[in-house]
Amino acid sequence: MNKSKVDKPRNKDMEIIIGYTLRTGVLISISLALIDLILIFIRGSVNYYTGSYQNTFTFLNFIFGHFSFLTLLFIPIIILIITPVTRVLLSIFLFLKNKDYILSITTLTVFIILLISIFIVA
Amino acid sequence: MLIFYFGIIVFSILAGIIGALVGIGGGIVIIPILILIFHINIKIAIGASIISVIATSSSAASVYLKDKIINIRVGMLLEIATTIGAITGAEIMGILNTTVLLYIFAFVLLISILPLLKNRDQEVDENVKNDNIANYLKLSSSYYDKKQNKTLHYNVTNIPGGFVIMYIAGLISGLLGIGSGVFKVLALDDVMKLPMKVSTTTSNMMIGVTAAASAFIYLINGYIDPYIAIPVMIGVFVGSYYGTKLIGNTSNVYLKKIFILVILVIAIEMILRAMNIL
Numbered sequence: 001m002n003k004s005k006v007d008k009p010r011n012k013d014m015e016i017i018i019g020y021t022l023r024t025g026v027l028i029s030i031s032l033a034l035i036d037l038i039l040i041f042i043r044g045s046v047n048y049y050t051g052s053y054q055n056t057f058t059f060l061n062f063i064f065g066h067f068s069f070l071t072l073l074f075i076p077i078i079i080l081i082i083t084p085v086t087r088v089l090l091s092i093f094l095f096l097k098n099k100d101y102i103l104s105i106t107t108l109t110v111f112i113i114l115l116i117s118i119f120i121v122a
Numbered sequence: 123m124l125i126f127y128f129g130i131i132v133f134s135i136l137a138g139i140i141g142a143l144v145g146i147g148g149g150i151v152i153i154p155i156l157i158l159i160f161h162i163n164i165k166i167a168i169g170a171s172i173i174s175v176i177a178t179s180s181s182a183a184s185v186y187l188k189d190k191i192i193n194i195r196v197g198m199l200l201e202i203a204t205t206i207g208a209i210t211g212a213e214i215m216g217i218l219n220t221t222v223l224l225y226i227f228a229f230v231l232l233i234s235i236l237p238l239l240k241n242r243d244q245e246v247d248e249n250v251k252n253d254n255i256a257n258y259l260k261l262s263s264s265y266y267d268k269k270q271n272k273t274l275h276y277n278v279t280n281i282p283g284g285f286v287i288m289y290i291a292g293l294i295s296g297l298l299g300i301g302s303g304v305f306k307v308l309a310l311d312d313v314m315k316l317p318m319k320v321s322t323t324t325s326n327m328m329i330g331v332t333a334a335a336s337a338f339i340y341l342i343n344g345y346i347d348p349y350i351a352i353p354v355m356i357g358v359f360v361g362s363y364y365g366t367k368l369i370g371n372t373s374n375v376y377l378k379k380i381f382i383l384v385i386l387v388i389a390i391e392m393i394l395r396a397m398n399i400l
Contacts, residue, residue: 014194019187022180022330030177030359033352037131040349046123052344059342073348080176080355081337084330087180091198102259107198110331113205117335121209 014094018087025083032076039072056119085114130160130353138178138361143368144381145322146234147329148358149175149300153227154388158395162350164223168215168299169345172337174358175301179329181359182366186323191265193316196278197324199259200288200309204332207292212336215297216343224396227298231389234304235382246274250315255281265320276317284314288328296336301329 040046053059063074088111095104133155134148141148149171156167186192215223252262256278264275287309295302303325310321340346 015187015190015192018194019184022187023184026177026181026184026359030356033356036348036352037356040352041124041127044123046127046349053342056338056342070348073352077173077341077346077348077351077355080173080180081334081341083180084176084334088198088201088331091194103195103198106202106259110198110201110205113202113209114331114335117205117209117212118338121213121339 014091014098017094018090021087021090022083025079025086029076029080029083032079036073036076039069043069085111088114126160127353130156130350131357133159134174134354134357135361135364138174138358138363139365139368140361140381140384141178141358142362142365144238144378144385145303146238146385147175147301147303148178148362150231150234150298151385151388152354152358153299154231154392156350156354157224158388158391164220164227165215165345166347166350168223169340169347170299170351170354172299172333172340173346173351174355175295175299175333176330176337177355177359178362179301179303179326179333182362183323183327183330186326189266189323191319191323192327193261193263193278193320193324194327195259195263196261196310196314196316197327199261199281200284201328201331203285203288204292204295204306204328205335207289207294208296208332208335209339211293211296211298212339213296214293215299215336216339216345218297221396223298224392228389228392228396230294230298230300230302231385231392235385235389237304237308238378238382246276246317247315250277250279252277253279253281263320265317267319274317276320277315279315280313284309287313292332292335295329295332296339299336299340301333303329 053062063071088107092104092107092111095107134152137152137155138148141151152174153164153167153171156162156170157164183192256262261278262276264273267274288306291302291305291309294300294305306325306328307321310316310324311318316324337346
């Protein structure tokens, strides 16, 4: 039962690179979130935030258009959401580098679906 | 305000520990806690949960990637189904009212417990044959099993069946803001016949991308309140980390059974809440 060498494309370094991407994204996000948490405690007030935005652009403009405490609060959240998206984007190129074209197209499809969720559906 | 906030952090840590120990995930445990104890709107609870789900699954996946257990090819292929499902689910969530969401949540919580009660065997089924798609995409793979101290080769079958279940798993994830790892493992292990170890780890990698697809929709629709999401994400992340460390301990079998009972009680409480009795 040892035919693994023949039919198994080992995506060399791929595991390490995308694992590193995920770990870095999560660590940055959690660190910033911790700072936010401390700031919330220091300020001692919670302004419940409610409200929906028409689309991604109005949201980004609302958050980053003028710098506020809410901007600081949303940054770790956005970094965290973008982390798996970055992993998918990187994988497209890593599969291409390995001449693994079908998987590269598969991953590109996932990336396009994510873009649709961010810019069209949302 | 400080006590309220402190409470959310403590309960998020607890949810993370229970979620990791029972193998059900932190998100599905923290949502009912936020609703029942902290009286937070279910959609805001769902929004906070999905953020914690991305954090815990991504960090777990990075460890399993290093150990080369995850089947990246299978994961990437099925992410097409889970992300489309997640978008559908997130859109439906926006339309549904609170009561209906409570019922659906309680129902999903109850069926999520079922697979935990059965003892899954860790053996690799050698009779599994690759289907055509698996052959074409070279999906069969191998992993190093620490317990048996050898490399185990495995095949992958019934990709279309797995694809359908994965779409449903994504839909549930987007609808309720949970990782829905139980359903992803169902597709990978029971339908596609991947070894259990590969199924759970590959599912972990897929959860992050699936959650990201619905998280942006929640964000734009205003379901992510950072004042709630930030303490929940930190708490569940820390709790899951310690929960995972505790898993190796065999005396935890008893603890696990108690926690499954706790989850059962939570599900019943949610149904009562939905019926307006609680």
